[in-house]
Amino acid sequence: xxxxxxxxxxxxxxxxxxxxxxxxxxxxxxxxxxxxxxxxxxxxxxxxxxxxxxxxxxxxxxxxxxxxxxxxxxxxxxxxxxxxxxxxxxxxxxxxxxxxxxxxxxxxxxxxxxxxxxxxxxxxxxxxxxxxxxxxxxxxxxxxxxxxxxxxxxxxxxxxxxxxxxxxxxxxxxxxxxxxxxxxxxxxxxxxxxxxxxxxxxxxxxxxxxxxxxxxxxxxxxxxxxxxxxxxxxxxxxxxxxxxxxxxxxxxxxxxxxxxxxxxxxxxxxxxxxxxxxxxxxxxxxxxxxxxxxxxxxxxxxxxxxxxxxxx
Amino acid sequence: xxxxxxxxxxxxxxxxxxxxxxxxxxxxxxxxxxxxxxxxxxxxxxxxxxxxxxxxxxxxxxxxxxxxxxxxxxxxxxxxxxxxxxxxxxxxxxxxxxxxxxxxxxxxxxxxxxxxxxxxxxxxxxxxxxxxxxxxxxxxxxxxxxxxxxxxxxxxxxxxxxxxxxxxxxxxxxxxxxxxxxxxxxxxxxxxxxxxxxxxxxxxxxxxxxxxxxxxxxxxxxxxxxxxxxxxxxxxxxxxxxxxxxxxxxxx
Numbered sequence: 001x002x003x004x005x006x007x008x009x010x011x012x013x014x015x016x017x018x019x020x021x022x023x024x025x026x027x028x029x030x031x032x033x034x035x036x037x038x039x040x041x042x043x044x045x046x047x048x049x050x051x052x053x054x055x056x057x058x059x060x061x062x063x064x065x066x067x068x069x070x071x072x073x074x075x076x077x078x079x080x081x082x083x084x085x086x087x088x089x090x091x092x093x094x095x096x097x098x099x100x101x102x103x104x105x106x107x108x109x110x111x112x113x114x115x116x117x118x119x120x121x122x123x124x125x126x127x128x129x130x131x132x133x134x135x136x137x138x139x140x141x142x143x144x145x146x147x148x149x150x151x152x153x154x155x156x157x158x159x160x161x162x163x164x165x166x167x168x169x170x171x172x173x174x175x176x177x178x179x180x181x182x183x184x185x186x187x188x189x190x191x192x193x194x195x196x197x198x199x200x201x202x203x204x205x206x207x208x209x210x211x212x213x214x215x216x217x218x219x220x221x222x223x224x225x226x227x228x229x230x231x232x233x234x235x236x237x238x239x240x241x242x243x244x245x246x247x248x249x250x251x252x253x254x255x256x257x258x259x260x261x262x263x264x265x266x267x268x269x270x271x272x273x274x275x276x277x278x279x280x281x282x283x284x285x286x287x288x289x290x291x292x293x294x295x296x297x298x299x300x301x302x303x304x305x306x307x308x309x310x311x312x
Numbered sequence: 313x314x315x316x317x318x319x320x321x322x323x324x325x326x327x328x329x330x331x332x333x334x335x336x337x338x339x340x341x342x343x344x345x346x347x348x349x350x351x352x353x354x355x356x357x358x359x360x361x362x363x364x365x366x367x368x369x370x371x372x373x374x375x376x377x378x379x380x381x382x383x384x385x386x387x388x389x390x391x392x393x394x395x396x397x398x399x400x401x402x403x404x405x406x407x408x409x410x411x412x413x414x415x416x417x418x419x420x421x422x423x424x425x426x427x428x429x430x431x432x433x434x435x436x437x438x439x440x441x442x443x444x445x446x447x448x449x450x451x452x453x454x455x456x457x458x459x460x461x462x463x464x465x466x467x468x469x470x471x472x473x474x475x476x477x478x479x480x481x482x483x484x485x486x487x488x489x490x491x492x493x494x495x496x497x498x499x500x501x502x503x504x505x506x507x508x509x510x511x512x513x514x515x516x517x518x519x520x521x522x523x524x525x526x527x528x529x530x531x532x533x534x535x536x537x538x539x540x541x542x543x544x545x546x547x548x549x550x551x552x553x554x555x556x557x558x559x560x561x562x563x564x
Contacts, residue, residue, distance in 0.1 A: 045564075046393075048393065049394070049395075050391050050394060050563065052561075066398040066399070068398065071395065071398055072395070072396055077395065080388065083387065083389055083391055084387065084392075085383060085384075085389050086387065087327055087328075088322075088326050089325065092321065093325075096318050096321040096322050096325070097396050099317050099318050099321060100315065100318040100396040102314065222558055282460055297484070
């Protein structure tokens with residue numbers, strides 16, 4: 001179990017992580033979600049004792065990272081796949097890690113086999129593709145057969161096959177009863193990978209709940225209706241507690257499902273040209289939630305307007 | 313012991329330490345061959361002359377020791393190191409020990425190698441190590457490179473960037489200490505206490521015979537040779553302590 005208690009990190013005037021408290025339970029994959037710059041990596045570095053918190057603490061099974069005797073056997077982490085000396089072989093890289101935590105060196109071959117890098121074990125890590133580096137990083141995280149695993153943006157830059165591989169891998173690790181925390185800035189990815197979500201923005205906790213609840217609550221289900229008798233339909237719907245919104249020549253109804261609207265229209269002999277359920281996208285929901293907390297807003301719309309002005 | 317094994321694996325599993333060791337040996341033994349081979353007569357070749365290439369070898373050893381730390385920062389493996397060994401002091405002490413030992417052994421081999429090649433090229437020269445001063449000049453090299461490596465590791469931890477740390481170390485040890493002498497009035501007094509100048513005193517100081525050897529390794533320190541070594545060792549330990557405290561407080 002991982003526990004963050006009032007975790008705060010300040011760099012000069014910027015507050016990277018602000019009084020963050022949450023727990024990560026074993027046996028499932030927990031997604032650590034937030035836009036770029038929300039403080040995900042900083043939080044993970046503090047969990048590993050690499051950065052010192054300004055205040056608060058992060059505990060691994062009730063202990064500070066620095067109190068762990070053989071930390072790699074307790075908690076494995078992949079924060080950045082490029083944290084390898086480019087002229088050192090994958091094997092040598094894992095060997096020194098194994099020796100440092102009294103892990104039998106035979107385990108190095110095991111994890112290399114597990115991630116499918118046996119053939120390139122003696123090659124210099126600097127020549128690895130991103131996907132291979134990512135696999136080497138995962139091999140390093142699994143080296144001590146730890147109960148707790150941290151992965152920072154593990155699917156970034158991977159091809160679909162690599163993404164699928166990692167996703168399945170995370171599930172397997174959680175099914176084995178381990179505690180798995182995976183960060184990402186993509187809700188769509190997390191909806192497939194994580195059963196539980198910890199959502200942060202600008203270093204603050206926005207929500208912690210199950211992925212299903214989160215998506216259900218965050219995405220609004222609506223029905224799009226087009227009818228030549230729009231005004232009659234509008235009057236009918238106004239009698240219910242449904243909310244209405246105009247969208248060009250269509251009505252967007254929320255609070256009623258397509259079947260209810262269809263039956264109501266039939267009972268009152270209203271002709272319908274379209275009746276289609278609309279599902280809000282995860283990205284929209286995520287934007288809505290974290291919209292105020294995005295660290296680096298793009299001035300895209302304004303820039304486009306300016307460009308149009310110039311061209312006139 | 314575990315941590316020493318870890319640092320040994322790390323040091324020898326990349327290529328640059330091997331290149332540096334080869335270069336240090338080649339430079340020092342090569343200069344000894346050049347100087348003794350081109351001497352007019354065997355009488356011109358003495359024990360100090362065989363050690364002509366010492367300052368070049370020292371420079372390369374400083375680079376080797378600095379790289380052992382700065383490449384870890386450059387490629388962020390220092391974070392993996394601190395992840396595996398959360399006690400930063402233990403991890404860095406182990407690294408310092410391994411690098412200093414390698415540098416010490418390397419310095420010793422280079423010094424005796426230089427003496428040996430001179431003996432081969434000038435069989436008639438009197439190169440036997442007859443006095444304590446002769447022994448210090450040759451066998452002492454390893455002690456100086458040992459503590460010099462400690463200084464270099466400390467500077468590497470403090471500066472973290474290869475280019476910065478290497479230029480500071482080389483510019484300081486090869487140039488800056490000598491330039492201090494140009495300061496009017498107090499220059500010489502300050503120079504007398506600068507660490508690399510004092511370290512040379514240990515190697516070349518000869519209080520028995522009062523011979524002033526001119527060339528690489530000449531020193532203006534007035535300490536006794538062993539006091540000079542203690543002073544240099546003390547300096548390296550102070551630097552190391554500053555580095556350890558800094559590394560502990562800083563974010564990795």
